[in-house]
Amino acid sequence: MTLVTGATGKTGAVVVAELLKRAMPVRALVHREDERADRLRGLGAEVVVAQMHDHDQLARALTDVKQAYYVPLLSPHSLHAAMAFAVAARNARIDAVVQMSQWLSHPAHPSVMTRETWLIDRAFAMIPNLAHVIVNPGMFADNFLRTLDLAALLHIHPVMTGDSRSAPISNEDLGRVIAALLVDPRAHAGRRYRPTGAKLLTGSQMADAIAAAVGHRVIPVRIPFWLFRKVARMDGVDPHVVLSYREYLADHRAGAFEIGGGVTDVVEALTGTPAESFETTARRYAAQPFARQTWSRRLRAFVRFNLAPFWPGYDLDRYSRQRAFPVPPEPSLAADDARWREEHLAQHPVPSGAGA
The missing domain is CATH 3.90.25 (UDP-galactose 4-epimerase; domain 1)
Structure with a gap:
């Protein structure tokens, strides 16, 4: 079972649809019941309602889950939510997390959201025996x-x-990349991928x-x-x-x-189709x-x-x-920031044979 957080969001909904196309069982985590949740059910997903700041609700959502897609909240309490999820994921002993990060992630950035994203990156990496994969796109076309x-x-x-x-990369291409990583996340454990648009x-x-x-x-x-x-x-x-x-x-x-050329082939390498x-x-x-x-x-x-x-x-x-x-x-x-440049330019190449 794969848990998709933010399942009604702009990348989460795409991830759910792509995984279901591959006949993979999906549990879609949503914040409330609405027509978007109904659409996910219509596609064949199991839908659960949970608040991302509540450890107990997250623990229940992670029952029998093997792997998860985690997308941070765009809120002042993003770090709180991520820590609640990390604790629940560790206790549930899930195998893998594919995590949405961001290209700018570093600890001294003026943006509190970006500093917290850097901390989330590190916190997930500290979970024992977890295959942790980071997706750090730049600007979204949206x-x-x-x-x-x-x-x-x-x-x-x-x-x-x-x-x-x-x-700028489309939500659809990002969703396809994340779904491809969730097919076999252990093959990508410890890696960072920077998917971009075409130009x-x-x-x-x-x-x-x-x-x-x-x-x-x-x-x-x-x-x-x-x-x-x-x-x-x-x-x-x-x-x-x-x-x-x-x-x-x-x-x-x-x-x-x-920086780093600005354009990568990650979308094509992982999905078999070039970025739109x-x-x-x-x-x-x-x-x-x-x-x-x-x-x-x-x-x-x-x-x-x-x-x-x-x-x-x-x-x-x-x-x-x-x-x-x-x-x-x-x-x-x-x-x-020299440290940021050194860290982010050392992106891992896509392993051969890792595409869709």
Whole structure:
């Protein structure tokens, strides 16, 4: 039995579907019963409801489980949840964990979420007799395509990364990579894999790909982070996520996602199929209802866009102070940290014969 945490999420749902295609029994861990949980049942998964911060609920979810996919929470209590899972996994004596990490993971990063991810990496590695596999992608294509409605309706693509580049990977490709690792996780024990998209792109080049997806010209528009803070609050984005974006964007502009060449063949090596292009991913988003091009939707988007500068934005420094997040004495972006470079550039190659 394979346990998939975050099973209704953007990678978890793909992992569940891919494992079921391989006729592997799957237990999908969800936070609540809803239509997404029903869809997983419809695919053939066993669905359990559990809170990630509750050790006892996690222990029950891990009963008779051989291996698990663990994706950290995007919340101020991510480390608490991970430790609860680690203790439950050790007590259950499961064989393997494939863990979602992140390319920027290091202990002195300005982002508390990234520092906690580094600790989670190490905590899971300390579980005796566990085959621990780390997947540390860079930027997700989803990060750049959540605003595709602006491109579809207003012909603009917001850019906050300057001229720096990354190779954004789709949720679908990530899910396929994770599923491939779960087929035989012991063959990958102790390894780190950096799956990426097909090509390094600037924000302007992403705008060109999005233009092809929506069927008309799209202009890349550089927007300041203060405006992003306002739009994020307008859209109800969790301030903890926005806080991390501030640091990730700084690392992006510093070239962190171009280091080591920026593009790997991990997706193809593990799944047998190359990573899809950013345009292919964008076309999938363009087909969703939020990007449907009608005059009424275009008018609403225009009004919201013009209201954004006047909307109250998140005060991220105040948010950090209120929660008393620990701060390293000498924080450094990943791109500027020699230890991070040494550690992350020593990525393991994909073992021969390990693909799908």
